[in-house]
Amino acid sequence: xxxxxxxxxxxxxxxxxxxxxxxxxxxxxxxxxxxxxxxxxxxxxxxxxxxxxxxxxxxxxxxxxxxxxxxxxxxxxxxxx
Numbered sequence: 387x388x389x390x391x392x393x394x395x396x397x398x399x400x401x402x403x404x405x406x407x408x409x410x411x412x413x414x415x416x417x418x419x420x421x422x423x424x425x426x427x428x429x430x431x432x433x434x435x436x437x438x439x440x441x442x443x444x445x446x447x448x449x450x451x452x453x454x455x456x457x458x459x460x461x462x463x464x465x466x467x
Contacts, residue, residue, distance in 0.1 A: 391450060391462050394422035400429045400458070407433040408440045411463060415447055418465045423450065426461040437461045 397414045399407045407428045414424050426437065434452055441449035446467035453460040 391423045391425075391464075393425045393462070394418060396425045396427060398427050399433075400427060402428065403430045404432050404436055408436050411437060411440070411461070412444075415463060415465050420446075420465055420467055422465055424463045424465070426463065428459045428461070429457055431459065433459050433461065437463070 395414060395418065397410060399410050402410065407426065407430055411424065411426050414426075418424060426433070434454070438449055438452065441447050441463060446465060448464045448466050450462040450464050452462070
């Protein structure tokens with residue numbers, strides 16, 4: 387199962403634990419243009435709720451999808467503004 391998005395950049399945060407996936411995601415999103423999609427690849431199961439909560443509380447970003455692929459969690463975040 388994989389999401390179908392036009393991915394602008396992939397951020398590999400495998401091996402990082404909370405709060406680093408969110409911190410690194412925010413840094414990467416800041417470098418994108420509106421409409422671009424960031425794929426975040428993590429191994430921390432907590433990243434599912436952490437990134438969901440971060441995106442919900444952050445203006446200018448939208449969490450498009452999250453995919454659990456075994457021990458890997460993929461998050462697709464669009465910069466909307």
